Amino acid sequence: MRVAIIGAGPAGMFAGAGLARRGHEVTAVERDPGPAADGTWPRRGVMQFHHAHAFRHQVVQALERELPEGLDQWITAGAEPVAMRLPTGKEVPMGVRSRRETFERVLRAAAGRVPGLSIRRGHVEEVTRRRGRADGIRVDGSQLPAHLVIDASGRAGRVTRSLRPRLCPGCGKRPPSRPPAWPFPACPTGSTRTVPGRSRRSCLAARSTTDIAVRWAATGGSRCPG
Numbered sequence: 708m709r710v711a712i713i714g715a716g717p718a719g720m721f722a723g724a725g726l727a728r729r730g731h732e733v734t735a736v737e738r739d740p741g742p743a744a745d746g747t748w749p750r751r752g753v754m755q756f757h758h759a760h761a762f763r764h765q766v767v768q769a770l771e772r773e774l775p776e777g778l779d780q781w782i783t784a785g786a787e788p789v790a791m792r793l794p795t796g797k798e799v800p801m802g803v804r805s806r807r808e809t810f811e812r813v814l815r816a817a818a819g820r821v822p823g824l825s826i827r828r829g830h831v832e833e834v835t836r837r838r839g840r841a842d843g844i845r846v847d848g849s850q851l852p853a854h855l856v857i858d859a860s861g862r863a864g865r866v867t868r869s870l871r872p873r874l875c876p877g878c879g880k881r882p883p884s885r886p887p888a889w890p891f892p893a894c895p896t897g898s899t900r901t902v903p904g905r906s907r908r909s910c911l912a913a914r915s916t917t918d919i920a921v922r923w924a925a926t927g928g929s930r931c932p933g
């Protein structure tokens with residue numbers, strides 16, 4: 708099957724590598740030019756790109772399954788696994804600390820080596836349709852035919868916005884136009900803490916919400932919270 712993916716961020720690279728490894732012909736189209744020849748990667752539009760991130764253990768498990776060499780390279784590049792000791796003395800993995808830049812560099816490089824996956828630079832303008840079904844995407848004016856189109860353009864992606872439901876099928880309310888970046892768990896008090904770093908400050912925030920749109924987005928739009 709020919710697959711077109713909009714975006715080569717984490718979701719696009721995982722989906723693309725997984726499908727290509729299973730024999731599909733995948734093209735991921737990304738507007739960001741990727742790392743420059745001198746090794747720098749400004750990654751415009753991703754303001755947190757150079758900041759420290761916390762990655763849940765599921766990211767490790769996904770890498771182990773789909774791109775095991777990417778996991779080794781991530782650790783070699785400086786990612787720090789975090790474990791927690793239970794009262795029983797047993798250690799359980801909690802996740803990984805790493806800059807997003809470090810993660811994306813190894814993920815993109817590892818995914819780019821999977822035969823059948825190509826990463827193409829370009830701006831996806833729209834999903835093209837034939838007889839009511841997606842049949843590809845338009846990239847900088849030219850059509851890229853595909854049997855399957857995957858939107859991995861992130862929360863800020865606009866290209867498939869017109870295809871989303873206008874109202875929540877359950878409650879009839881409008882879904883958020885831009886889902887939250889990081890769905891915070893409900894916190895009874897709501898608090899914000901700044902954590903001093905060596906030269907900069909990171910911010911850890913927890914807040915409660917009664918905002919129905921945020922709660923709807925946290926369910927992935929699948930359940931009506933009302």
Ligand SMILES: Cc1cc2nc3c(=O)[nH]c(=O)nc-3n(C[C@H](O)[C@H](O)[C@H](O)COP(=O)(O)OP(=O)(O)OC[C@H]3O[C@@H](n4cnc5c(N)ncnc54)[C@H](O)[C@@H]3O)c2cc1C
Pocket residue numbers: 713714715716717718719736737738739752755759760761762763829830831832859860861862863864865866888889
């Ligand atoms: C401030 C902040 C802090 C965060 N901290 C964490 C954290 O600590 N840990 C964590 O796990 N997550 C964190 N996140 C969330 C994390 O960044 C997202 O979950 C993750 O980036 C989602 O990946 P994605 O591939 O779905 O989308 P994105 O990373 O947004 O990637 C989408 C890609 O699609 C491309 N694209 C979009 N539209 C087009 C188009 N029309 N044509 C071509 N290309 C297009 C974009 O250039 C981009 O590369 C944070 C987010 C924010 C905003």
